[in-house]
């Protein structure tokens with residue numbers, strides 16, 4: 001699986017979550033929407049994201065540490081694997097099918113800096129994603145063999161749609177060109193998303209706080225430096241970093257919205 005991942009830039013993992021976990025995680029998402037409305041940002045009609053979840057609840061720790069997928073992630077990243085980021089994404093039905101980010105690489109939007117992108121993301125589907133639902137789409141090999149492809153030159157219809165039932169996980173390289181492909185008659189799509197990187201690299205983002213519950217954990221089944229970036233303040237210049245000219249009083253949701261707006265201008 002790791003070889004396939006290195007070649008293609010993504011991996012489709014069936015049945016990464018059990019039916020019982022799906023019920024629990026969906027209920028936890030409902031609770032989070034209800035109890036922490038300020039944690040949610042809306043980037044477009046369809047795109048709603050819950051950020052900085054971990055200080056408020058341990059409900060999703062099990063997702064970040066999911067043995068089945070962590071085994072694969074370890075094979076990809078090695079013993080230096082470390083946790084970076086966690087978010088909940090809701091993709092709501094909409095008639096506006098223009099995707100807010102468009103084809104992009106994660107973390108850094110400047111084309112000239114694409115080589116610096118080095119992190120792996122995993123997206124768990126909490127709802128069924130059929131061919132008529134909003135889905136994650138990716139351009140295979142654009143992290144490596146097709147590295148010189150510019151997201152601006154990728155036609156809207158390109159790439160492949162990664163569909164699958166609830167419980168599916170998709171692992172992708174943050175450097176691979178991807179997009180949310182919106183569909184006319186979609187139901188609400190729910191996903192949980194985490195990022196991992198090498199512990200020796202700069203931190204990719206400052207949006208996800210790693211609480212003491214996690215970084216003080218003694219668990220021999222986890223990689224040795226799994227939560228070691230909890231106090232790293234050296235953040236990679238990109239969409240995970242608070243711009244210096246933004247007021248420290250601005251709520252996180254507003255900061256992320258502004259960072260995304262500026263990122264779009266850099267593409």
Ligand SMILES: O=C(O)CCC(=O)C(=O)O
Nearest residue numbers: 101106135136178179180
């Ligand atoms: O699956 C989607 O809706 C888009 C995801 C995306 O663009 C991202 O994770 O950066």
